[in-house]
Amino acid sequence: MGTATGWEGILEEGEVILWQGRPDGRFRLHRADAVAGLFGLFFSGFAVFWMFGLIHFSAGIGLMAARPVGSWWRRRHSFYSLSNRRAFIASNTPFRGRALRFWDIRPDSVLDLIGSAPQTVLFATEAKRGAKGTETTTRIGFEGIHDGRRVIGLMRDIQRGAA
Structure with missing residues (x-):
């Protein structure tokens, strides 16, 4: 053989x-994603409220989206074998x-x-x-x-x- x-x-x-x-390619949110998302939302909201600027607001939005989107992206481009x-x-x-x-x-x-x-x-x-x-x-x-x-x-x- x-x-x-x-x-x-x-x-x-x-x-x-x-x-x-292959992993399931659907977008899913996990508990850890929600925690990271809340931190990013708080960071963005703080930047808007105190007028810290677009960079800080963008960083907060990035923190909010990076974990779930990164996990989804990694799964969509992965292949498994045993x-x-x-x-x-x-x-x-x-x-x-x-x-x-x-x-x-x-x-x-x-x-x-x-x-x-x-x-x-x-x-x-x-x-x-x-x-x-x-x-x-x-x-x-x-x-x-x-x-x-x-x-x-x-x-x-x-x-x-x-x-």
Whole structure:
């Protein structure tokens, strides 16, 4: 059995693609988006009330829209794949170009299924260090997919060595 078309040089010997999908492309607001939006609205309102100028007003509007629009834009340009060893997230965005990242699915990988329709399957974490040296941990996964139960089942099979 040969390597799947387009995966030459990416998949390891014996690795096969089990599932491929894309995030739901609809625009959605999450609780964190609402918090960022309220801060941006407050910032913009303060700028208008105190006449701080167009730059501050624009910055507030940008803060209000950046998180939900950025999340939507990222999902619209992402592609997901699951092999019998790894989870892949490919993206193709205008400013960053094409990127392919992957994470091994190990027996100790923490898997979580979130939501009902669409669902998010979380399978990895990533630590990032901020400008002031603070570290934040971000969960990574397949966001907004419609067959999350099937995907997490496949990942559990991988963990058990049954895939």
